[in-house]
Amino acid sequence: MAEMRTAYGQALVELGGENEDIVVLDADLSASTKTSMFREAFPHRHFNAGIAESNMMGMAAGLAASGKIPFASTFAMFGTARPYEVIRNLICHPNLNVKIACTHAGVTVGEDGATHQAIEDIAIMRALPNMRIYVPADAAQTTALVKKAAQEKGPTYIRMVRSACKDVYEEGEPALTKAADVLKEGAHISLFACGIMVEKALSAADALKEKGIEAEVINVAQIKPLDEEVLIASAKKTGAVICCEEHSVIGGLSSAVAELLAQKHPVKMAFVGIDDRFGQSGKPDELLKEYQLTEIAIESKAQSLLNK
Amino acid sequence: MENLTSIAKTVRQDIVRMIASAGSGHPGGSLSGVEIAVALYFDIMNIDPKDVTKPDRDKFVLSKGHAAPLLYAVLGNRGYFDKAEFNNLRKFGAMLQGHPDMELVPGVEISTGSLGQGISAAVGMALAQKLDKSPARTFVLVGDGELEEGIVWEALMSAAHHKLDNFIVFVDYNGLQIDGRTEDVMNVGNIGAKFAAFDFDVIEVEDGNDLASVLAAARKACENKDGPTAVVCKTIKGKGVSFMEDKAGWHGKAPKEAETAQALAELEGR
Ligand SMILES: Cc1ncc(C[n+]2csc(CCOP(=O)(O)OP(=O)(O)O)c2C)c(N)n1
Numbered sequence: 289m290a291e292m293r294t295a296y297g298q299a300l301v302e303l304g305g306e307n308e309d310i311v312v313l314d315a316d317l318s319a320s321t322k323t324s325m326f327r328e329a330f331p332h333r334h335f336n337a338g339i340a341e342s343n344m345m346g347m348a349a350g351l352a353a354s355g356k357i358p359f360a361s362t363f364a365m366f367g368t369a370r371p372y373e374v375i376r377n378l379i380c381h382p383n384l385n386v387k388i389a390c391t392h393a394g395v396t397v398g399e400d401g402a403t404h405q406a407i408e409d410i411a412i413m414r415a416l417p418n419m420r421i422y423v424p425a426d427a428a429q430t431t432a433l434v435k436k437a438a439q440e441k442g443p444t445y446i447r448m449v450r451s452a453c454k455d456v457y458e459e460g461e462p463a464l465t466k467a468a469d470v471l472k473e474g475a476h477i478s479l480f481a482c483g484i485m486v487e488k489a490l491s492a493a494d495a496l497k498e499k500g501i502e503a504e505v506i507n508v509a510q511i512k513p514l515d516e517e518v519l520i521a522s523a524k525k526t527g528a529v530i531c532c533e534e535h536s537v538i539g540g541l542s543s544a545v546a547e548l549l550a551q552k553h554p555v556k557m558a559f560v561g562i563d564d565r566f567g568q569s570g571k572p573d574e575l576l577k578e579y580q581l582t583e584i585a586i587e588s589k590a591q592s593l594l595n596k
Numbered sequence: 597m598e599n600l601t602s603i604a605k606t607v608r609q610d611i612v613r614m615i616a617s618a619g620s621g622h623p624g625g626s627l628s629g630v631e632i633a634v635a636l637y638f639d640i641m642n643i644d645p646k647d648v649t650k651p652d653r654d655k656f657v658l659s660k661g662h663a664a665p666l667l668y669a670v671l672g673n674r675g676y677f678d679k680a681e682f683n684n685l686r687k688f689g690a691m692l693q694g695h696p697d698m699e700l701v702p703g704v705e706i707s708t709g710s711l712g713q714g715i716s717a718a719v720g721m722a723l724a725q726k727l728d729k730s731p732a733r734t735f736v737l738v739g740d741g742e743l744e745e746g747i748v749w750e751a752l753m754s755a756a757h758h759k760l761d762n763f764i765v766f767v768d769y770n771g772l773q774i775d776g777r778t779e780d781v782m783n784v785g786n787i788g789a790k791f792a793a794f795d796f797d798v799i800e801v802e803d804g805n806d807l808a809s810v811l812a813a814a815r816k817a818c819e820n821k822d823g824p825t826a827v828v829c830k831t832i833k834g835k836g837v838s839f840m841e842d843k844a845g846w847h848g849k850a851p852k853e854a855e856t857a858q859a860l861a862e863l864e865g866r
C-alpha cells in the first residue's frame with residue numbers, strides 16, 4: 289500500500305533536481321497534493337496561486353510559453369472543471385507544455401462529498417485536442433508516468449486518488465510506462481481497467497477463473513491516446529470487453545474504448561463505472577460499494593455478458 | 597444578548613461534537629464564524645424554521661461551504677431539523693453531507709462547497725428579491741482565503757452594478773487558509789479598501805467574535821439604502837478552543853477523543 293500523491297511529490301523533487309526548468313504551482317492544497325515536498329526542496333520554483341485555480345492555469349500557460357515545464361496541482365475537481373475553458377483555450381489549443389497533475393479524483397475522496405468528487409474529469413479532459421491523459425494504477429506507476437510526462441512535450445492530465453492504494457507494480461518495472469499493459473492473459477473476456485480499478489479487475493479475474501472463465505486484464509494507464517493495437521487485439525481474442533473505472537460511464541475509459549471498438553472491431557461490452565449520478569459523503573469503501581465499483585460487480589457483469 | 601451568548605456556546609460545542617463524531621471536517625473556519633451566523637439566525641434575519649420556503653424570508657448563503665458544521669449547528673439549534681442529525685454528519689446516507697446540500701437540508705438556500713460560487717448565487721437571490729419587490733435581504737458569509745477566487749470579484753461588481761442594497765457580505769477575516777497565513781499564500785491585501793473600490797459600503801468589525809459588535813454592524817448594514825454592504829469581521833480561526841485558535845493545521849482535521857473532551861470543557865468554561 290502506498291499513496292500516489294506521495295510518489296508524485298517525490299518524483300517532483302527528483303525532477304526538480306535534474307532540471308531547473310521544472311516549476312510547480314498549487315492552489316492552497318499543497319499539503320494534500322504533496323507539492324509541498326517540492327516547495328521544501330526548491331522554494332523559489334514553487335508558486336502558490338492561492339484559491340484561484342483559473343489563474344493558476346493561466347500562469348502555468350505563461351510559464352510554459354516561456355520555456356518552463358510547469359506542473360499545476362490541486363484536487364481533480366478544482367483543477368479540471370473549474371478552470372476548464374482556460375485549459376482549453378490557453379493550454380490545449382496552443383499545445384503548451386503544461387502538466388496538470390491532480391489528486392483526490394473519484395468518489396474515494398470520501399466524506400467531503402459530491403462537490404469534491406470529480407467523476408467526469410477524464411471525460412472533459414479527453415474532449416480536448418492535444419491533451420494526453422495518464423491514470424496510474426498505483427504509486428510506482430505514478431512515479432514512472434510523472435517522469436515520462438516531464439520528458440514529453442505538450443499538455444498532459446495526470447489523475448491520482450486520495451487514499452493509499454494496493455501495489456500492482458514494483459518500482460522500476462519497464463511495463464510501468466506502457467500505454468496499455470497486459471497484466472494477465474485470458475481467452476474468454478477482456479477487462480480493461482484504469483486507476484484503482486486495475487487491482488480490483490485482477491482480483492475479479494482470479495474469482496472468475498474459479499468459475500471457469502479466463503479473463504484477460506489490461507491496465508489502460510494511458511487513456512489518451514489509447515494503445516489501439518493492444519486493445520483491439522484483446523477484443524479480437526476474447527470477443528467481450530468490460531471497462532472498469534472510478535469515473536462516470538459517460539466520457540471516460542468506457543467511452544474511449546467504445547468509440548474505438550465501435551469503429552474498428554465491435555464486440556459485446558459492459559461498463560463498471562458510475563451510472564450518471566453524483567457522488568456523496570461516506571467512507572471510500574462504502575461509496576465504492578454503493579456505486580458498484582467492486583470486484584464483485586466486475587465478476588457479475590462478466591458472467592452476465594457471457595451469459596453464464 | 598445573554599441568550600445569544602449561550603446559544604453561541606452551544607453552537608460551538610455542537611460543532612466540536614459533530615466533527616469529532618464524523619472523524620473528519622473543518623473545525624477552524626466553523627468556529628471563527630459562530631458569532632456572525634448566530635447574530636443573523638437568532639436576531640437579524642426574518643425567517644421561520646417551520647415555514648422554510650416562506651415568501652419574503654431573508655436568505656443566508658454559506659459561501660465558504662466547508663464550514664458546513666457551523667451552518668448545521670445554527671439551523672439545528674434554530675429548529676430547522678432534529679439535532680439528532682448532528683451525529684450523522686458526513687456519514688453514508690446522511691442528510692448532513694460534507695458540504696451543504698439544498699436538496700437535503702431544510703433551511704439551506706443553496707448548495708456550496710466549491711469556493712467562490714455561493715456569493716455569486718447570492719447576487720442572483722438578491723436580484724430575485726428585487727424583482728419580486730420583496731423587502732427581504734440576502735446575507736453571505738465568505739472566507740478571506742475564498743476572496744482569492746476571481747468569481748468573488750465578478751459577483752461584487754454585479755452586486756454594486758445593480759445597486760443591491762439588500763445584499764450584505766460578511767467576511768470571516770481570520771487571516772488563515774489551508775496552506776498557511778493568507779498574506780503568505782496569496783495576499784488579499786486591504787480587504788476593506790478593496791470592497792470600497794468595488795463600490796460597497798464597508799463596515800469594519802474589530803472583533804468579529806464579539807456578538808454585540810457583530811449585531812451592531814449587521815443592524816447598520818441593514819439600514820444602508822444606497823447599495824451593497826460588506827461587513828469585514830476580524831475573527832480568530834478555531835475561536836474558543838485554545839489549541840485550535842489561529843492554527844492553520846486545524847482547518848480540516850477532526851479532534852481525537854482527548855482533544856474533544858478538552859475542547860468541550862474549555863467551551864463550557866471549565
Ligand atoms: C474552488 C475551491 N478550491 C479549493 C477548495 C479547497 N478548500 C477548502 S477550504 C479552503 C481554504 C479556505 O480558506 P478561507 O476561505 O479563508 O476559509 P476559512 O479560513 O474561513 O476556513 C480550500 C482551499 C475548495 N473547496 N473550492
Ligand SMILES: [Mg+2]
Pocket residue numbers: 739740741768769770771772773
Ligand atoms: Mg480564512
